[in-house]
Amino acid sequence: METQRAFAAVILSLMILLGYQYFFMPPPPQPQEPPAGAEQTQVEPVASPPAGVAPQTSTPVGAPVAQVAVNQEGTLTGKDITVETGLYSAVISENGAVVKSFRLKQYKEHLGKDAQPKELMFPDTRAAAFAWGNGVPAQLPQYQATQYRVATAAGQTASLSLVATPMPGLTVTRKMTFADNSYQIAIEETVRNESGQALQGAPFFTSTNRPFSGGAAAARGVFTGPALFLDGALQEVKVADLKGDAAKALSGQVDWAAYEDSYFLSAVIPRSTGKSTVLLTPGADEHVTSTISGEQEVLPSGSEKLYAYTIFLGPKKLSILKEVGSNLEKVINFGWFDLLAKPTLFLLNFLHRYLHNYGVAIILVTVFFKLLFWPISHKGMKSMKTMQKIQPKMAKLREKYKDDHERLNQEMMTLYKTYKVNPLGGCLPMILQIPVFFALYKVLLQTIELRHAPFMLWINDLSAPDRLPIGIDIPGLGGIPVLTLLMGASMFLQQKMTPTTGDPAQAKVMMFLPVIFTFMFLNFASGLVLYWFINNLLSVGQQYFINRSVEP
Numbered sequence: 001m002e003t004q005r006a007f008a009a010v011i012l013s014l015m016i017l018l019g020y021q022y023f024f025m026p027p028p029p030q031p032q033e034p035p036a037g038a039e040q041t042q043v044e045p046v047a048s049p050p051a052g053v054a055p056q057t058s059t060p061v062g063a064p065v066a067q068v069a070v071n072q073e074g075t076l077t078g079k080d081i082t083v084e085t086g087l088y089s090a091v092i093s094e095n096g097a098v099v100k101s102f103r104l105k106q107y108k109e110h111l112g113k114d115a116q117p118k119e120l121m122f123p124d125t126r127a128a129a130f131a132w133g134n135g136v137p138a139q140l141p142q143y144q145a146t147q148y149r150v151a152t153a154a155g156q157t158a159s160l161s162l163v164a165t166p167m168p169g170l171t172v173t174r175k176m177t178f179a180d181n182s183y184q185i186a187i188e189e190t191v192r193n194e195s196g197q198a199l200q201g202a203p204f205f206t207s208t209n210r211p212f213s214g215g216a217a218a219a220r221g222v223f224t225g226p227a228l229f230l231d232g233a234l235q236e237v238k239v240a241d242l243k244g245d246a247a248k249a250l251s252g253q254v255d256w257a258a259y260e261d262s263y264f265l266s267a268v269i270p271r272s273t274g275k276s277t278v279l280l281t282p283g284a285d286e287h288v289t290s291t292i293s294g295e296q297e298v299l300p301s302g303s304e305k306l307y308a309y310t311i312f313l314g315p316k317k318l319s320i321l322k323e324v325g326s327n328l329e330k331v332i333n334f335g336w337f338d339l340l341a342k343p344t345l346f347l348l349n350f351l352h353r354y355l356h357n358y359g360v361a362i363i364l365v366t367v368f369f370k371l372l373f374w375p376i377s378h379k380g381m382k383s384m385k386t387m388q389k390i391q392p393k394m395a396k397l398r399e400k401y402k403d404d405h406e407r408l409n410q411e412m413m414t415l416y417k418t419y420k421v422n423p424l425g426g427c428l429p430m431i432l433q434i435p436v437f438f439a440l441y442k443v444l445l446q447t448i449e450l451r452h453a454p455f456m457l458w459i460n461d462l463s464a465p466d467r468l469p470i471g472i473d474i475p476g477l478g479g480i481p482v483l484t485l486l487m488g489a490s491m492f493l494q495q496k497m498t499p500t501t502g503d504p505a506q507a508k509v510m511m512f513l514p515v516i517f518t519f520m521f522l523n524f525a526s527g528l529v530l531y532w533f534i535n536n537l538l539s540v541g542q543q544y545f546i547n548r549s550v551e552p
Helices: 002-024 318-324 335-355 358-372 374-389 391-400 405-419 428-446 482-497 504-510 513-520 526-549
Strands: 080-084 088-093 099-108 117-119 126-133 143-145 149-151 157-167 170-179 184-193 199-209 225-230 233-236 248-252 254-260 264-270 276-282 288-293 297-299 304-315
Touching: 080 157, 099 304, 126 157, 126 170, 126 184, 126 264, 126 304, 149 157, 184 199, 199 264, 199 304, 225 248, 225 276, 225 288, 254 276, 254 288, 264 288, 297 304, 304 318, 318 335, 335 358, 335 428, 358 374, 358 428, 358 526, 374 526, 391 405, 428 526, 482 513, 482 526
Parallel strands: 080 149
Antiparallel strands: 080 088, 088 099, 099 117, 099 126, 126 199, 143 157, 157 170, 170 184, 184 304, 199 288, 199 297, 225 233, 225 254, 248 276, 254 264, 264 304, 276 288
């Protein structure tokens, strides 16, 4: 929703700025063709089995079914294993050896003294379920753990082993290795066949997720849902496209499969180099089950097979994801503005390293971009001031050649050349700043560095709208959006100082832009509003200098 509003605000202003010149001014030189969009990789879905069931293949006749430990009520009786590292607290269940809880120690659910560590698992979700055979069983096997509490020493690793017998003669041993300073968990699955006959099967690694923040990221226009890196390209699958009970299967070289929102990620990285299939199965309330399956193979009696995976549960922080490898950093996708957004993020983090305040870093980045575009914007503002100066001459030409449009255009072009102005010169700075605006918009909306990052006074979260609490709840707002109102006021001042090159009616329409922008920015991240506010102040100073330097 916020992304559409951001586009609407900028496009609306451009329509007003360009509309007058388009209909009433001579046509400017032809613009360059926009760059062609990147060709998207097309993945053809294959036939899918019923929801929650992996693709079926041939198996030995009379293959035994999985056996699990149950109590008298028919429920699994496994115990929980607690895991403590420097970065998270986790709970592993003997029922399927799945991760059932994962709390991040360095991130909170919300702001406030009573905020709990961020939980990435819910009662109805799980990660890292493993099965070998003809498909994912309806009920996961019962494992037996070697210990029920695992804790890593500072800078060290610790391991946990679990053993299950999902069917007579088939033993699965899982080894999980936890690092004290990493969100990665290394998993080794050893499948041993002691059944007395060859068995045919494939490995299946499954996770079930739903939005980590209750759908808040999707409501702000940020992608939330399953994603994978397939055959060298990022694939993001909208949950809305997984309709009903249909599952979607994608096959190829899978670097990783994940579930993401704007700030957090649950990913599985298969450590094999062969072809894999990722099956995405929809569930209720935005739940998605992702299953990575390998190719079918025969396991002779008396032999064993090792399958290795890495799971990542943690923040979508670019530096952390790069350390993981396997192209996991590609999950941070800024779309068309990637080439600008990632350097901007690097610059913000570089400044924060010394300033320890992302708000101040945003201000300095704004100043940097303003200085970068200063020569172009200076020329554009000066052109608008000159255009205002020659308005009387233009009015005379319109009156003199009102019945001869061809001659009027010729005389207008001569006038522009004489005074060395471009009728669209004042719009050029805004057009050039649009990519910068949206690149920074994407950075502030999607990067976890800004989540709960304070600035000053009442602004304690640069990723959230600014609200000054006043003791009463303002309907639809909560508190007073002080920074947004200041941004609107600065934009109004800028409009008042900007020379008008059209008729009075156009000038009056332009004065409505600050009101429109203020309304649209009400629920934008305060970091983005701060950028726009500082940019307006710098533009006001620049316009003041130009107004003083150009003779009336």
